[in-house]
Amino acid sequence: MNFHTRKWIKPEDLNPNGTLFGGSLLKWIDEEAAIYTMCQLGSNRVVTKFMSEINFVSSAKQGDVIEMGITATSFGRTSITLRCEVRNKITRQSILTIERIVFVLLNEGGMPVPHGRTHIISSDEQFKNHTNVSI
Numbered sequence: 648m649n650f651h652t653r654k655w656i657k658p659e660d661l662n663p664n665g666t667l668f669g670g671s672l673l674k675w676i677d678e679e680a681a682i683y684t685m686c687q688l689g690s691n692r693v694v695t696k697f698m699s700e701i702n703f704v705s706s707a708k709q710g711d712v713i714e715m716g717i718t719a720t721s722f723g724r725t726s727i728t729l730r731c732e733v734r735n736k737i738t739r740q741s742i743l744t745i746e747r748i749v750f751v752l753l754n755e756g757g758m759p760v761p762h763g764r765t766h767i768i769s770s771d772e773q774f775k776n777h778t779n780v781s782i
């Protein structure tokens with residue numbers, strides 16, 4: 648699993664208890680997972696379909712740096728299933744795990760459409776046909 652995205656916990660990310668607000672973290676995860684899915688399926692017309700149990704195993708406080716890891720665990724016909732882990736970047740202590748996040752690829756009418764993908768595509772392969780795109 649690659650931990651691509653880091654976040655620096657700021658005052659606006661805290662709950663009244665003074666620790667990281669779970670809703671902020673879930674928003675970041677959903678966006679990270681959507682971007683991962685777009686890169687894997689080659690389309691931005693993807694939606695979150697399902698999230699399994701969310702296990703907040705430890706917290707983060709203001710000033711901490713956290714990192715989010717996402718990997719695909721299976722490819723369906725129109726869906727992709729991901730696993731997510733968030734951890735403290737410095738201590739490597741796990742903050743959250745989500746075993747299954749399912750995204751579905753849609754057509755222009757908003758209906759599920761086959762993506763034809765069967766395995767994880769490396770970042771070098773993802774945009775090889777888009778010579779004008781720099782990421």
Ligand SMILES: CC(C)(COP(=O)(O)OP(=O)(O)OC[C@H]1O[C@@H](n2cnc3c(N)ncnc32)[C@H](O)[C@@H]1OP(=O)(O)O)[C@@H](O)C(=O)NCCC(=O)NCCS
Nearest residue numbers: 694695696697722723724725726727749751753757758759
């Ligand atoms: C995504 C959506 C079009 C799927 O519709 P649907 O009637 O469930 O479609 P299907 O039954 O054909 O299922 C599509 C895929 O989702 C999977 N799926 C459906 N329900 C699921 C569930 N509860 N858990 C896991 N996967 C599920 C199916 O297995 C299928 O995958 P596959 O083709 O790889 O086998 C529809 O549910 C929808 O529009 N949901 C709202 C999505 C959204 O707005 N997300 C943002 C939330 S804020």
